[in-house]
Amino acid sequence: MTALGRVVRTTAFKLSAIYFAVFSAFAVAFVLYISYSTNSLLTQQVESTIAAEVMGLAEQGRSGGLPAIFEVVEQRSRQPGASLYLITDVSGRILAGNVSRVPAALLERSGMGPVTVPYQRSAEEGQRMAMVQVLRLPGGFRMLVGRDLGEHEQFRAIVTRALGWAVALMIGLALVSWFFVSRRVLKRIDSVSATTRRIMAGDLSGRLEVTGTGDEFDRLAESLNAMLERIEALLHGLKDVSDNIAHDLKTPLTRLRNRLEAALAGPEDTASYRATVEATIEESDRLIQIFNALLMIARIEAGLPDTAMVEVEAGAILRDVAELYEPLAEEKGIRLTVRSPETIRLKGNRELLGQAVANLVDNAIKHARAGAVETRPVEVTVSAAREGSNVALRVADNGCGIPAGDRERVLQRFVRLEKSRSAPGSGLGLSLVAAVVRLHHGTIELGDAGPGLTVTIRLPAG
Amino acid sequence: MRILVIEDDREAAAYLLKALREAGHVPDHAGDGEAGAAMAEEGRYDVIVVDRMLPKRDGLSIIEDLRKRGDMTPTLVLSALGQVDDRVTGLRAGGDDYLAKPYAFSELLARVEALARRRKPGEVETVYRIGDLEMDRLSHTVSRAGQPVPLQPREFRLLEYLMKHAGQVVTRTMLLENVWDYHFDPQTNVIDVHISRLRAKIDKGFGEPLLHTIRGAGYMIRDGAR
Numbered sequence: 177m178t179a180l181g182r183v184v185r186t187t188a189f190k191l192s193a194i195y196f197a198v199f200s201a202f203a204v205a206f207v208l209y210i211s212y213s214t215n216s217l218l219t220q221q222v223e224s225t226i227a228a229e230v231m232g233l234a235e236q237g238r239s240g241g242l243p244a245i246f247e248v249v250e251q252r253s254r255q256p257g258a259s260l261y262l263i264t265d266v267s268g269r270i271l272a273g274n275v276s277r278v279p280a281a282l283l284e285r286s287g288m289g290p291v292t293v294p295y296q297r298s299a300e301e302g303q304r305m306a307m308v309q310v311l312r313l314p315g316g317f318r319m320l321v322g323r324d325l326g327e328h329e330q331f332r333a334i335v336t337r338a339l340g341w342a343v344a345l346m347i348g349l350a351l352v353s354w355f356f357v358s359r360r361v362l363k364r365i366d367s368v369s370a371t372t373r374r375i376m377a378g379d380l381s382g383r384l385e386v387t388g389t390g391d392e393f394d395r396l397a398e399s400l401n402a403m404l405e406r407i408e409a410l411l412h413g414l415k416d417v418s419d420n421i422a423h424d425l426k427t428p429l430t431r432l433r434n435r436l437e438a439a440l441a442g443p444e445d446t447a448s449y450r451a452t453v454e455a456t457i458e459e460s461d462r463l464i465q466i467f468n469a470l471l472m473i474a475r476i477e478a479g480l481p482d483t484a485m486v487e488v489e490a491g492a493i494l495r496d497v498a499e500l501y502e503p504l505a506e507e508k509g510i511r512l513t514v515r516s517p518e519t520i521r522l523k524g525n526r527e528l529l530g531q532a533v534a535n536l537v538d539n540a541i542k543h544a545r546a547g548a549v550e551t552r553p554v555e556v557t558v559s560a561a562r563e564g565s566n567v568a569l570r571v572a573d574n575g576c577g578i579p580a581g582d583r584e585r586v587l588q589r590f591v592r593l594e595k596s597r598s599a600p601g602s603g604l605g606l607s608l609v610a611a612v613v614r615l616h617h618g619t620i621e622l623g624d625a626g627p628g629l630t631v632t633i634r635l636p637a638g
Numbered sequence: 639m640r641i642l643v644i645e646d647d648r649e650a651a652a653y654l655l656k657a658l659r660e661a662g663h664v665p666d667h668a669g670d671g672e673a674g675a676a677m678a679e680e681g682r683y684d685v686i687v688v689d690r691m692l693p694k695r696d697g698l699s700i701i702e703d704l705r706k707r708g709d710m711t712p713t714l715v716l717s718a719l720g721q722v723d724d725r726v727t728g729l730r731a732g733g734d735d736y737l738a739k740p741y742a743f744s745e746l747l748a749r750v751e752a753l754a755r756r757r758k759p760g761e762v763e764t765v766y767r768i769g770d771l772e773m774d775r776l777s778h779t780v781s782r783a784g785q786p787v788p789l790q791p792r793e794f795r796l797l798e799y800l801m802k803h804a805g806q807v808v809t810r811t812m813l814l815e816n817v818w819d820y821h822f823d824p825q826t827n828v829i830d831v832h833i834s835r836l837r838a839k840i841d842k843g844f845g846e847p848l849l850h851t852i853r854g855a856g857y858m859i860r861d862g863a864r
Contacts (some may be wrong), residue, residue, distance in 0.1 A: 223682060347800050435657075457742075465823060484726070500818055501794060503831040531822040538826055 187362060192354030196346055205341040211335040219330065222323045226290050229259055229321045230309060242313060245381065246272050249319075258294065259323050260306055266316035275320065283310055283318045292325065305329065364393050368400070380408045382513050389441055408476075425466065432459045469604040473579040476611040480525065488526045488638055490567050491516030492561040497533045505541050506554060512537070517560035520567050524616050525638035529569075532612040536571040536631050543577035543627065566618075566634045574628040583622035609633070639684040639754050641665045644674030644700065645716070646692050654687070656741050658750075673693020681709055684754045687746070690717040690728065698731040703730035712753035714789070725821060744855035748807040755803060766801040769861035771840060771848055773801055782844055792817065793836050799858040800849065809856035833857055 236244045249261045253274035262273035264283060267404070270276070277296040290309045336597030368384055375382045383404060384397035439452035491514075498514045505512035542555040556573045578586060586606050608629075613620045618635035639701040641663050644732065645651040651667050658665040666683070671692035678686055678700055686704075688697040701713050715733040717724060725736045732823050769857035770783045778794060780787045795817050800808055810829040814820050833849065841847045852857050 223693070454854065461742065467740075468738070468823060484713055499822070500824070500828050500832075503835050504826060504828050507831055527821060532821075534822070534824055538824065542826070 177611075185356060187365075189354060189358075191357055192350045195353055196350035199349065199506065200343055203346060204339065207335060207339045207342060210358060214335075215328070215333065216389045218328055219307070222328075223290050225259070225323055226307065226309050226321055230311060230501075231309075233319070233321065233402050237313070242315070242317065245313070245319070248272055259321060260297075260308065262318075262320040263313070264318045271317070273320070275322075278320065280309070282308070283320065287564050290322070295322075301449070324525070324566055361393070368397070372400075372476055375404065379413060380404070425463065428459055428463055432456060432463075466604065472602065473608050473611045476528065476615050480528075480615060484521050486525070486546065487521050488529065490522060490530070490569060491518075491522040493526060493529050493533060494558045494560055494569065497537055499533065501537045501541065508541060508554075510541055510544060510554045510556055513554045515557060516561075518562065520560055520562055521638050522567050522616075524635065524636055528612045532609040532633065533569060535569065535609050536633075539605055540571055540573040540575070540629070544573035562637065563634065565637055567637045568632060569633040569635070572625045572628060572630040574625060576631040577627060579621060579623070586622070639663050640682060640685040641750060642668065642674070642677055642686045642688075644668045644671070644678070644686065644692065644697065646670055646689060654746070656745070661747055663750075671697065673702045673703040675703065678704055678709075680708075680710070681711065683711055684821065685750050686711055686713045686714055687750065688715055688733075690715055690724075696729060698733070710790045714749055714753060716741070716746075723862050727841075744852075744853075745809050745811060748812060748856060749810045750811065751806045752803055752808070757808065766798070766804070768801060768859055769846060770844075770849055771801075772784070773797060773858075780840070782840055789837050789839060791833070791834075793839070796832060796836055796841065797859075799828060800857065803859075805858065805860045807852050807855045807858050812856070 215459040233245055233248065236248050240247075246263065249263055252258050253261050253272070258274060260273070260275050262275040262278065263271045263273055270285065274297060276296055276298045279293055282291075282293055290307050290410075291485060292305060292307050295302045295306050295308070296302070303327070305325040306322045307318050307325055311319045311321070313319050329505045330614055339462060359371070370592045371382050371384050383401050386394050386397045386401070388394065439449060442448060494514050494516055498512055502512050537556065544554050544556055554574065556571070559572075561570070563566050610620055613633050613635070616635050618633055621632045621634070623632060641658055643654055643658070643665050645654065645667070646669055648669070651669070655665045655667055666677060668677050671694040672859075674688065674692065674697075675695060678688075679824055686701075688700060690697040691783065698717065701715070704711060704713070707769060712734045713732070714735045714737060715728040715731075716737055717728065718739045728736045734753055737746060737749060764774065764776050766775070771780070772782070773780045780789055780794065780797065796813065799813065799816050810827065811823070813829050813832075814822075814824070832849075837847075837849045841849055846861075847861050848861065850860065852858050
């Protein structure tokens, strides 16, 4: 591809070419229209002048006969800027007038409308154009009356020149716009493609330049940057997941394998085989659970169809979950209470919100015991409240809480704080909650219940 | 009972067929969507187990065709997808139950047997009786050996579901789905605690226990004397 070819293929060139073509077409059409209408106006004027002259001369002829016409013609011919006159006899000899030569055939065509013909004023002058009318006079004489079309020609020249200028100006403007578009605008598009190429090459931290003018390029850059942000976050998430899968799934898998190996090496008795198989099934069920949770999070993060989001009532969701967990809490000596004084509707998915709240309650029940003071009853409270345009769903316990520095971290996948590693669970509960909250365009916040942990989910009320 | 298994994974199908045979059923196998549809059309199965993603033909379209022809053979849809929206599309297509892969065979067997039971025609039973345990579904009362047993509404629904499937294994997920209408997997076995509460009310202090735990599978209510 040649350099010229590259230039021709740029959007700047194509845009300029289109501008040029459109503007030129307009300019030409405009000039042609003006010249045509002016031309016909001028022609009309000449025609009526000739008609008036002819009428005047005819008047003279009626009152004074031929001699009077001769006299008037002679007289008028000498005036500066005069019309054209010519009188000939039968043989074509010039008798009077200020025209020395016209096409010979012309004088035979009398009685017709005005026609445009070349003529010469005198032998030394060049040929010019004129509009003339030929009349037949008594006695075989012919008379020609006409007007020089020099003004006409001049006007046409002006129009042609104007057209030339207009086209030149259009080319100039097209070049300027090409320059502007390519330099100022397309340069930014080029920078966008350069940045994206860099990002595709692996530098995920690259971002597009935002100039701060707030124009459409800035808006485009901002949206693309937001998209890049999301992609980067997702990729980081993916990397974390694979790292954590390596860690958290490898452990149970190794345990599984070791157990089977030990059973194979051990005594051949059905009872111990049976015990091993049962333990193996249990372990693999846990693995399946982890995979399902991972899959679920991935699906939620990929988004749900709109039909899955319906109007739900916040209090009902909390009560259903609390009802499910109440016996478990009671068994562990924990008081589980629901506080939802008013009816708050929001748009969401009952199943997913229920699962999110269930995970939080599950966590609270699991961890509230740790660090609880003997004398204080352990309590878990779930509540719903309106906060401005939001609905706040809160799960609070009075257990040991989470240190402020760890609160962000526990929302990530597989993160389990050291002291809870021994408790059962996939480490995916809170990240699933976070994914559900994101799907509902809400926020999640971990706070201090003093003592204990408060998890607040804020969702837009419907 | 006759069960049609439409599943393209040979190993999974072989295992499933063997296990179903061992459970006393008569399973047939179809390896792709077209063969499966042809066999399903014969209409001689009590339950059809169909994988969603099959070669040659989508599993859901087979069910849709059956339903269009008025064939209401219960179907269990198997899928590797298994999330909220997938389950909804599966059930909307006419599937009766939905099970996500990987699944435990005990879960599949329990569901298949529950589906076959659902099909049995006849009037709606208003009173369930297992041994000396009696449930009146109209007056919402339960009694054991003539003594009234007071139950919370959810306990009533739990017992109702168990009694409806008396003599069959009912898994924890089935209970969670049918009694609580949740399709997720609670991290702790909350269902077990509900069951032990229910057990304390209907079994404790009476002679023969009726509510049994089936290890590695779920629960079953049955008359021990039978």
